[in-house]
Amino acid sequence: MIPPPVPPPVSPPVSPPRAPLPDHMLRQLGRTEGDADTLRVLVRDQDTRRLLLLRALLDAAEAAPTTVCPPRALDRLRQDWALLETAERTDRTAVRTVLFHPFTGPWAQRCLRALSGTVSAPELLAGLDHLSAVAAAAAIRAGVPFAARLTAHDGLVPLPTLGALHTVPGRVDIAFTEGELTVRGTGGRPLLTVRIQPDGTAGSADPRWLPVLALPAVRPGAGPVPLDDVDPYRTEGGGLRRHGLSAAIHLDDHERKIWAELWSATEPLLRIGGEHRLTETAVLLRCLVPLGPPPGSGPTGESAAHCSGTRREAFGAVLSSRPAAAAHFAATFVHELQHTKLAALGSLVPLHHEDTTPRHFAPWRPDPRPFDGLLQGAYSHLALADHWQRSALGAWRVTHRDLAWSEHARCREQVGAVLPVLAGSAALTREGRVLVDEMITVYHRLDDCPPPTGHLARAQAYVSTAKVIWQQRNGSRRQ
Numbered sequence: 001m002i003p004p005p006v007p008p009p010v011s012p013p014v015s016p017p018r019a020p021l022p023d024h025m026l027r028q029l030g031r032t033e034g035d036a037d038t039l040r041v042l043v044r045d046q047d048t049r050r051l052l053l054l055r056a057l058l059d060a061a062e063a064a065p066t067t068v069c070p071p072r073a074l075d076r077l078r079q080d081w082a083l084l085e086t087a088e089r090t091d092r093t094a095v096r097t098v099l100f101h102p103f104t105g106p107w108a109q110r111c112l113r114a115l116s117g118t119v120s121a122p123e124l125l126a127g128l129d130h131l132s133a134v135a136a137a138a139a140i141r142a143g144v145p146f147a148a149r150l151t152a153h154d155g156l157v158p159l160p161t162l163g164a165l166h167t168v169p170g171r172v173d174i175a176f177t178e179g180e181l182t183v184r185g186t187g188g189r190p191l192l193t194v195r196i197q198p199d200g201t202a203g204s205a206d207p208r209w210l211p212v213l214a215l216p217a218v219r220p221g222a223g224p225v226p227l228d229d230v231d232p233y234r235t236e237g238g239g240l241r242r243h244g245l246s247a248a249i250h251l252d253d254h255e256r257k258i259w260a261e262l263w264s265a266t267e268p269l270l271r272i273g274g275e276h277r278l279t280e281t282a283v284l285l286r287c288l289v290p291l292g293p294p295p296g297s298g299p300t301g302e303s304a305a306h307c308s309g310t311r312r313e314a315f316g317a318v319l320s321s322r323p324a325a326a327a328h329f330a331a332t333f334v335h336e337l338q339h340t341k342l343a344a345l346g347s348l349v350p351l352h353h354e355d356t357t358p359r360h361f362a363p364w365r366p367d368p369r370p371f372d373g374l375l376q377g378a379y380s381h382l383a384l385a386d387h388w389q390r391s392a393l394g395a396w397r398v399t400h401r402d403l404a405w406s407e408h409a410r411c412r413e414q415v416g417a418v419l420p421v422l423a424g425s426a427a428l429t430r431e432g433r434v435l436v437d438e439m440i441t442v443y444h445r446l447d448d449c450p451p452p453t454g455h456l457a458r459a460q461a462y463v464s465t466a467k468v469i470w471q472q473r474n475g476s477r478r479q
Contacts, residue, residue: 021349025037026435030434033276034279041348042284046347057108057115058081080132083136087135098134101160101226101231101286106236109313111130133150133160139176140176141161143179145175147174147176154232155167161228162200162201167208191208192208193206201214212231215259215288216264218282226287227263227290228287229290234248234314246292248290249290255290255322262322263329266330269326269391272390274387277334287317288320289319290322293321294306310336315344318332318336331384335381335383352429354427357370362378362418368474378414378418381411382439382442388408406455406458408455409451410462412451413456423440
């Protein structure tokens with residue numbers, strides 16, 4: 001007889017809270033802003049959904065036939081869950097650091113699909129193996145002694161949020177006690193040791209250990225941001241090529257130094273855009289994933305060509321190629337965290353009832369967009385228009401000012417081309433109407449400080465040309 005499932009490390013409600021968001025918070029978000037309290041409402045909802053997802057995974061494994069989830073795999077899952085429970089009782093915050101890591105979401109969703117029979121058995125077993133790594137990372141962060149056996153995939157044994165061991169395929173035994181992780185290979189021979197520091201970073205003199213670089217907090221009181229180039233689920237199901245993104249990469253020490261320097265230069269640039277930009281970065285950004293340079297940017301990404309993205313199932317993660325300058329890095333966070341914010345808001349309260357047919361013109365994309373994609377793009381570009389305007393007004397150097405005015409003018413014209421479609425939709429909910437009305441208010445407020453005439457003319461020509469090309473390519477679709 002199969003025993004009842006063990007309780008999850010936390011006790012989530014039956015369903016996420018659906019109480020309406022207070023109007024003052026909704027209006028803040030409509031202005032592409034949001035104070036810490038408002039953003040934490042979105043974060044709490046997303047965290048609750050993550051806990052429910054993990055509970056659903058456990059229940060699905062318990063209910064699955066033995067042909068799908070063999071007894072040995074189920075027993076291992078229960079052992080891993082028991083370790084999570086022990087770690088939870090010791091240090092709840094440490095466990096949540098791992099459970100709420102962005103890529104725990106794609107992993108859990110993949111396992112759920114596998115348990116439904118839509119993924120092959122080997123892929124399911126590989127997915128369930130990863131729970132051992134999740135539990136081990138949580139126990140390490142909580143300071144709980146344990147011993148476990150982990151499985152290498154593609155030559156890596158990952159410990160989410162901490163790093164990964166580069167080794168041969170197969171299983172390795174690990175043991176953790178008194179702040180030190182010992183890794184043993186076949187026959188029990190020691191491979192290496194990893195020292196866990198009080199701040200949660202993991203280091204080793206052995207080059208086979210690939211640590212996750214912790215970027216400093218963007219403001220006092222916020223946590224460090226992992227620069228994660230080892231998690232196996234960082235691009236799982238992300239469709240990078242389909243969305244114009246390059247592949248995820250591993251960084252060497254020199255490249256990590258460059259990323260760290262770019263990161264350190266973003267704080268003052270975000271501050272120019274307003275304290276709310278620092279706030280949303282501190283509250284929402286949980287992980288940064290380095291991508292390779294996009295096509296046409298040169299072998300090491302020297303040019304301004306750049307790509308970035310977010311994933312709905314990986315809340316708090318920003319994927320980005322290395323930009324040419326810190327100004328573009330700061331703009332990347334402004335841009336991508338609006339997608340994070342709006343996606344979380346749409347999960348909390350419905351914003352519209354439009355269908356998913358791709359039929360709308362968006363000046364930032366060559367293909368037709370569904371209504372929700374149009375809303376997402378307009379929202380992020382409105383935030384960019386505001387950010388670049390503030391940057392232009394605060395710039396001391398002519399070159400910096402010209403760059404900012406050029407980017408502002410282009411983003412503002414792009415938003416202006418699609419706002420009438422958003423405002424004219426009869427499928428907006430009450431919350432959606434409030435959001436779009438606030439967006440319109442911000443758009444008109446930008447007129448208080450118009451860009452220089454030359455920048456404005458070029459931006460208008462850019463959007464007009466994009467529309468002509470779109471019409472030629474897509475024929476009679478809605479504009």
